[in-house]
Every structure is written in structure tokens, then in C-alpha cells.
Amino acid sequence: MAKYNKTLHLIASKLGISDEEKVLRKAAEFERLLETKSTAGSNITDTSKVVICLDLAASLYGTEFDVKQAIKYSGLRPTVYANSKKIISNRLELDVDRLSVAVLCASLQNSGVQALAEKILEQYKQYSKVELDMSLPQYVCMAVYQACRISKVKVSKSKIIEKARLKPAQWNKLEADWSQFADTHFAVKKRGKKEVKNSIENVEENVPMEVDSSKQEEPIETFEPYEQWKKRMLDSAYSELKELEKSQSDKLKDMVMSPRRSPRKTPQKYSPYKSLNTKGSVRLLFPIESN
Numbered sequence: 648m649a650k651y652n653k654t655l656h657l658i659a660s661k662l663g664i665s666d667e668e669k670v671l672r673k674a675a676e677f678e679r680l681l682e683t684k685s686t687a688g689s690n691i692t693d694t695s696k697v698v699i700c701l702d703l704a705a706s707l708y709g710t711e712f713d714v715k716q717a718i719k720y721s722g723l724r725p726t727v728y729a730n731s732k733k734i735i736s737n738r739l740e741l742d743v744d745r746l747s748v749a750v751l752c753a754s755l756q757n758s759g760v761q762a763l764a765e766k767i768l769e770q771y772k773q774y775s776k777v778e779l780d781m782s783l784p785q786y787v788c789m790a791v792y793q794a795c796r797i798s799k800v801k802v803s804k805s806k807i808i809e810k811a812r813l814k815p816a817q818w819n820k821l822e823a824d825w826s827q828f829a830d831t832h833f834a835v836k837k838r839g840k841k842e843v844k845n846s847i848e849n850v851e852e853n854v855p856m857e858v859d860s861s862k863q864e865e866p867i868e869t870f871e872p873y874e875q876w877k878k879r880m881l882d883s884a885y886s887e888l889k890e891l892e893k894s895q896s897d898k899l900k901d902m903v904m905s906p907r908r909s910p911r912k913t914p915q916k917y918s919p920y921k922s923l924n925t926k927g928s929v930r931l932l933f934p935i936e937s938n
Contacts, residue, residue: 652678654697658720662713664705673704677739684738691731695721699732703741730812737782746784746810751791755807757800763833764794771828785811789821793829 655675659665677700691699698721705712718728748768752761768790772781779786788811795802808818 652697654694655701658694658697659701661720662701662716664701664710664712667705667708667710670701670704670708670710673707674700677703677735680739681735691734692722695723695728695731696735699728699735702732703736703739707741733812734780734783738780746787747782748787748791751787751807751810754810755791755802757791757795757802760791760794760798760800763798764790767793767829767833770832771825774828774832785813785818785821787811789825792822793825796826797829797833 652675655671655678656665659667659671659674664670674697678697681696681700698717702712702714702717704710718725721728721731723731748761748764749758752758752764768781768786771786771790772779781787788807792802792804792807794800808815811818813821
């Protein structure tokens with residue numbers, strides 16, 4: 648039996664495949680290949696790499712493999728384990744059906760942005776200070792997304808994120824970096840569209856507009872200056888006030904010139920100081936007693 652890495656042999660024995668010599672040999676080969684590949688941009692631990700290498704080797708030979716136990720020994724969550732397995736599979740060039748710009752554009756029915764997406768992907772690889780594997784799905788998806796954004800082509804962002812196998816927070820961080828790069832290196836396309844728009848507007852300005860002559864003949868409404876309006880309103884108010892004062896003074900004169908009538912005096916019907924018939928008689932102040 649050949650000598651393998653202690654970690655590799657220990658995990659293989661726990662997974663129950665320590666007797667599968669060809670699987671162990673292939674997993675050791677994958678592990679050595681990974682050491683020559685760049686691991687920049689990934690947080691995969693050595694133990695996780697060993698577990699995933701065993702998983703890939705077992706899948707290659709069709710050997711039974713307990714994935715649940717493998718995820719447990721890798722120390723990763725199921726989703727992280729699946730993404731890490733995909734990354735290592737791409738670096739080892741084992742996935743023949745891996746995502747490409749052409750395949751993604753065809754699935755999204757946006758083949759018109761394929762050339763621009765490939766150009767963005769190639770230039771970002773030269774722009775990046777860290778060596779990156781641009782065949783990874785997140786970079787392919789981001790290149791296509793930026794190409795659609797620059798070309799103003801509608802695309803389902805949720806579908807692209809799903810194919811990128813990233814969490815929303817990871818996607819937002821990657822999008823901010825790529826958007827800044829795309830706006831800087833591909834702003835010529837935006838300026839070109841802006842120039843075309845400006846030229847169209849200039850042409851529209853130079854074209855004479857047909858105006859209906861009947862509308863031009865309508866009288867233009869003029870407004871009286873404020874000072875004139877103020878003077879006119881004050882003069883009108885003063886004249887009305889004078890007329891009111893004159894009418895009140897005339898009424899007062901009429902009341903003074905007319906004689907005042909005294910109240911009508913009517914004699915009392917049974918006055919003690921008057922007799923009923925005073926003609927030819929003397930008025931007595933006291934009544935005469937009769938014997």
C-alpha cells in the first residue's frame with residue numbers, strides 16, 4: 648500500500664473508503680495539482696480540500712461516498728461545501744460542462760452582448776492585481792451582467808446571481824468592484840450614445856416648427872402697472888366717500904329745518920277740576936254738602 652498524506656488516509660478511513668486504492672491515489676493526485684494552482688480568492692482550508700478531493704475521486708470511479716459525513720468532516724456548511732467543490736472541480740478542469748459566456752448568454756437569450764462580455768472578462772483579468780480563475784461562474788456571470796448594464800439590455804438579475812452561486816452580500820461586493828471597472832474602461836460607449844442623443848436634439852432644434860397663424864392673431868393680454876392701478880382705486884374710493892358724506896349732511900339739514908310736533912293733548916274724561924258743563928257757571932273747588 649502506497650504512503651499518502653496522514654490527513655487523507657485518516658479522513659478516507661472515517662468515510663469508509665480506505666480500502667479503495669485507486670480512489671486514494673487519484674485524490675492524492677488532485678491534492679498535488681491543487682498545490683500548483685492558485686488558491687487566491689478562496690477560503691478553502693487544507694482539510695476541506697482533502698475531503699473534496701476524495702469526493703471528486705470517488706465520483707470519478709463511481710465509488711460509494713457518504714456526502715453528509717464528508718460535509719461534517721470538512722467543517723463547511725452544505726452550500727459552502729457545494730460551492731467549494733465546484734471551484735476545485737473547475738481548477739482541476741474536471742467539469743466539462745462548466746459555465747461560459749456563450750452558454751450564459753444563450754440561456755438568458757442575450758447573445759447580442761456576448762462579444763462585449765468576453766472583452767470585459769479578458770480586460771478585468773489583466774486589470775486585476777491578483778491572479779484569478781476567470782472561468783469561475785461568478786466572474787462569467789458578472790461579465791455578462793456588466794455587458795447588459797452598459798448596453799442597457801434588460802436581464803433577470805436574480806437568475807444571474809443564482810448561476811453565479813453567490814450570496815446577495817457577496818454579489819453586491821463583487822458588483823461594486825466590477826461596476827467601477829466597467830464605468831472606467833468602457834465609458835466610451837456611454838459617451839458615444841450621449842453624443843448621438845445630442846446630435847439628434849441639435850437636428851430637432853434646427854428644424855423650423857410650423858405654427859398656426861390663427862393662434863398668433865389672438866390678442867395678447869396686457870396687465871396694468873401696479874402704481875396706476877393703485878392710484879385709480881384710491882381715486883374711486885375717495886369719490887365714493889365724498890358722495891356718502893354729502894348725502895348724510897343733506898339728511899341732517901332736513902331734520903333741523905322741519906318744526907317739531909308736540910304730543911297731542913287730550914282732556915281727561917273725568918277731571919275733578921272741570922265740570923261737565925262750564926258754560927255760564929262757576930267752578931267750585933270743593934263740593935257743597937247738602938242738608
